[in-house]
Amino acid sequence: MKGNQSEASIQPLLDYFDRLIPLNRVEKELIAEKFHPRLYRKRQYALQEGDVCTQFYFVVRGCLRMYKVDDKGVTHILQFAAENYWINDLGSFHSIKPSELNIDALEDTMVLQISHKDxxxxxxxxxxxxxxxxxxxxNSFIxxxxxxxQNISSTAEERYQSFFEVYPHLSNRLPQVQIAAFLGITPEFLSRLRKRLSKTPRAKS
Amino acid sequence: MKGNQSEASIQPLLDYFDRLIPLNRVEKELIAEKFHPRLYRKRQYALQEGDVCTQFYFVVRGCLRMYKVDDKGVTHILQFAAENYWINDLGSFHSIKPSELNIDALEDTMVLQISHKDxxxxxxxxxxxxxxxxxxxxNSFIxxxxxxxQNISSTAEERYQSFFEVYPHLSNRLPQVQIAAFLGITPEFLSRLRKRLSKTPRAKS
DNA sequence: GTTCCCCAATGACCTAGGTTAAGAAATAGC
DNA sequence: GCTATTTCTTAACCTAGGTCATTGGGGAAC
Incomplete structure (x- = not known):
């Protein structure tokens, strides 16, 4: 059963890479050898601030978020990663220095992870x-x-509307409070926006 | 004279790469073959919005900025690139689609540029x-x-102060109006900030 | 079924930063 | 040196979004 599970969970990553560039047998074996499956339960941490980010995560199923908590206790989300997305704190990962970011699971999440050394x-x-x-x-940089x-040139309303175009797979999976933290606005303001928008539907843009 | 100039201007790039990872003779020859020097006069464009970004630029001397002009005519600067920095619109460069960004020279600037094909x-x-x-x-991503x-979690004042730590080589070269456009604030507000700060010097951080 | 927790909405009040306009200072071009 | 342009500063007024507190609804846990 354990072998079967391990085998079943590497395949999504092989499929993913194959879509980018065909891999030969040796390369596929290296992947199977160096990537390890891991389940993170909802609310569990993959990375806590103050620790070094030692892994690079590929999400097979579920959703992780990476965020910073500022000195006023406000959460600022840098990234969501659902199926077929990568996530880690690259700065901490490569410099082997403690991260100021957290990565946790918004729902039960199965990942394939690889260590820096590997x-x-x-x-x-x-x-x-x-x-x-x-x-x-x-692509991540782009x-x-x-x-x-967008953040320096658009209004919160424009950003909110763009969220649905860019993240259609996420927008009905995430509570509004998480979307607000990603957009850099308060949940209260997001409520207001939504009310405003439902009253004055925007012309098709 | 022309051969001497061409030879003189490839060397900074070879030095730059050599600091990252040693190059052999073939690799150095490839660099010399595929990178071309180009002088951009102050205010000249390396990229205009609506055109495809066809080159990747390495700055040898001078300073370029990459920015968007929004529909209200406001300039939002994404990046400055002075000596030993790279700059281009990666999205347009790789997708071969028209860019919505501009790259121009804030002072006379010598670059080494390479085309997408090369x-x-x-x-x-x-x-x-x-x-x-x-x-x-x-590294650019980080x-x-x-x-x-910083943009979603810090005040404009914090961002302004951080600018001097992160870009010491730029801060006395750039007019305040450019710094403001990079920080995402108005020049007027930057003036206020500076006045406030000169009256109440911050404790050493 | 009950209780607790999380999320969403709402209203009154507040603020960091924007807008507009004008004047002064510095820089660039001839 | 003179003129034009750009940059910087300043003040009065404005606004997109924040803060604080509260209520209601739905889902999770027991």
Whole structure:
């Protein structure tokens, strides 16, 4: 049963990579060897602030969030990661320094995780992964840049509406309080926005 | 004179890469072959919105900025790039789609630039560059994430003070109006901040 | 079924930062 | 040196979004 589970849970990652670039048998075996499945129950931490982020997570099923808690106790969400998304604190991961971020599960979440040491080995043993991860991090960068640009140039209302276009798979899965923390607004203000929008539907944009 | 100039301006890039990871002779020749020097005069565009970003720029001397102009005509600066920094609109560059961003020169700027086609060839001919650029983009990602986090959780004053720590090489080169556009505040508010700060010096942090 | 917890909505009041306009100072161009 | 342009500062007034407190609804746990 345990072997079957382990085998069943690597396949999504192989499928994911195969969609990017075909892997040969050796490369697939390296993946199976270095990625480990892990279940995080709702509310469990994958990373706590003050600890080093030692793993790189690929979400197979469920949803993680990465966030900072500021000195006033306010939660600021940097990223959600649901199925087929990667998540970690890259800065802490590579520098091996304590992170100021947290990663926890918004629902029971199955991930495939790889340690820093194993990832470096993977790059050495199969340089194709340099390309794969270069492309992955480029795409993450592009997404993040769009978000920063939006954050400095759009209203909260524009950001809220954009959320549904960009994250359709998440928007009915997340409570409003989490969406607000991601958009950088208070839940109270989000309530107001929603009320305003339901009264004055926007023309199709 | 022209050969001498071309030779003189590739060296900073070779030095830069050598600091990351030693290059062999073939790899150095590829760099010399595929990167081209270009001078942008103050106010000249390297990229105009509506055009595809066809080049990846490495700044040898001077300073470029990348920004968006919103529908109210307000300028939002995403990035400055002075000596030894890279700049481009990665999204447009890779997707070959028109960019909504501009890149122009804040002072006369000498760059080494590489086209998308040449960069792809470089990856094919010297896979070591997959690693090099993966690391570069990861570092850019980490910086951008820090900036987003700061943007959603810090006050304008905190952001202004952090600017001097993070960009010491830029802060006495840039007019306040550019710093304001980078920090996401108005020049008027920045003036107020500066006045406030000069009256009540902050305790050493 | 009951209790507790979390989430969403609401209203009164507040504030960090924006807008508009104008004047002064510094810089650039001829 | 003179003129034009850009940058910086300032004040009065404004607003998008925050804070605090409360209520109601739904889901989870026992």
């Amino acid at each position: 990832l470096i080995e993977l790059y050495m043993q199969a340089p194709k992964f340099d390309r794969i991860f270069r492309v992955l991090v480029e 997404r993040l840049q769009k978000r920063l640009l | 960069l792809i060839e470089l990856y094919m001919q010297a896979p070591k560059f997959d690693r090099i650029f993966r690391v570069l983009v990861e 910086r951008l994430q820090k900036r987003l986090l």
